[in-house]
Amino acid sequence: NISLASHIGDYQFDNLLLNAAGVRCSTTDELNKTLDSMAGGCVTKSATPEERAGNESPRMKALPLGSINSMGLPNHGIDYYLKFAEENQGKNGKQVILSIAGLSIDQNIEMLKKVQDSSFSGLTELNLSCPNVKGKSQVGYDFDAVRDVLTSTFKFFKKPLGLKLPPYFDFNQFNGIAEVLNDFPITYINVINSIGNGLVVDPETESVVIKPKGGFGGLGGDYVKPTALANVRALRQRLNPEISIIGTGGIKSGMDVFEHVLCGANLVQIGTAFGYEGTPIFERISKELKEIMDKKGYKTLDDFRGKLKTI
Numbered sequence: 001n002i003s004l005a006s007h008i009g010d011y012q013f014d015n016l017l018l019n020a021a022g023v024r025c026s027t028t029d030e031l032n033k034t035l036d037s038m039a040g041g042c043v044t045k046s047a048t049p050e051e052r053a054g055n056e057s058p059r060m061k062a063l064p065l066g067s068i069n070s071m072g073l074p075n076h077g078i079d080y081y082l083k084f085a086e087e088n089q090g091k092n093g094k095q096v097i098l099s100i101a102g103l104s105i106d107q108n109i110e111m112l113k114k115v116q117d118s119s120f121s122g123l124t125e126l127n128l129s130c131p132n133v134k135g136k137s138q139v140g141y142d143f144d145a146v147r148d149v150l151t152s153t154f155k156f157f158k159k160p161l162g163l164k165l166p167p168y169f170d171f172n173q174f175n176g177i178a179e180v181l182n183d184f185p186i187t188y189i190n191v192i193n194s195i196g197n198g199l200v201v202d203p204e205t206e207s208v209v210i211k212p213k214g215g216f217g218g219l220g221g222d223y224v225k226p227t228a229l230a231n232v233r234a235l236r237q238r239l240n241p242e243i244s245i246i247g248t249g250g251i252k253s254g255m256d257v258f259e260h261v262l263c264g265a266n267l268v269q270i271g272t273a274f275g276y277e278g279t280p281i282f283e284r285i286s287k288e289l290k291e292i293m294d295k296k297g298y299k300t301l302d303d304f305r306g307k308l309k310t311i
């Protein structure tokens with residue numbers, strides 16, 4: 001009778017595991033497959049106002065220690081995902097999180113107005129951290145810009161809002177972003193997005209492995225777990241308790257989930273590993289996590305959430 005249930009605000013998840021935006025979530029077929037799995041819900045590919053082809057291929061490479069990608073936000077446009085979200089949110093007790101990633105503040109406001117005026121009753125995840133749109137930097141690194149978009153948003157947006165943030169690497173950055181976030185009625189933050197603009201080299205061919213941006217792309221997988229855990233922990237320590245945290249980054253086992261929850265995560269999202277394994281990963285990781293909890297004598301996630309010890 002070990003439970004993997006969790007909640008974000010008024011939203012109940014029977015299982016804390018979700019896919020990460022961007023991975024196997026661009027079509028309704030992919031999204032339905034995740035909803036029909038052990039996952040507690042699904043997240044849509046980050047949407048832009050119009051359909052978008054994204055960057056030139058090859059634009060993603062799977063590696064022994066993770067992945068590198070420069071997709072460039074290929075997606076079917078907000079209307080496609082908003083329709084899916086309206087029709088599927090709450091079915092069989094599953095949550096549909098609608099991810100949006102405008103290429104400007106105006107595009108984000110335009111899409112959020114559409115969501116506000118829609119019949120969608122679920123969680124919206126505003127992605128402020130895509131590192132792969134040429135010429136665009138990650139909004140999450142510009143604290144004034146984050147404050148501006150949130151100020152404009154909360155003038156009209158009354159539905160629950162989460163933010164997908166980039167990884168931060170310095171205590172002044174943890175303090176800086178927390179100062180902004182604590183000023184707004186944000187339902188949750190999701191840390192981390194990929195570690196932007198990494199470079200993977202193939203020494204055999206003496207070449208980069210993806211085409212866009214001369215081979216620079218966002219890193220995921222084993223490469224990013226310590227950074228992901230640090231961001232979950234640092235923001236948990238700094239944010240108002242009403243702001244929940246989704247932990248994303250480097251999860252491929254029940255133990256990785258345990259570590260994210262120990263650092264304070266309310267839910268977790270799986271990207272790179274879900275990309276390899278598909279929906280069976282949700283069953284495998286649920287089983288592994290229950291075994292770990294059983295061995296340690298925990299019955300619920302609350303028994304150990306945020307209880308990481310220092311020495």
Ligand SMILES: O=C1NC(=O)NC(C(=O)O)N1
Nearest residue numbers: 071072073130132194218
């Ligand atoms: O936010 C994003 N993070 C990534 O790592 N890649 C995608 C993308 O490039 O579409 N977007």
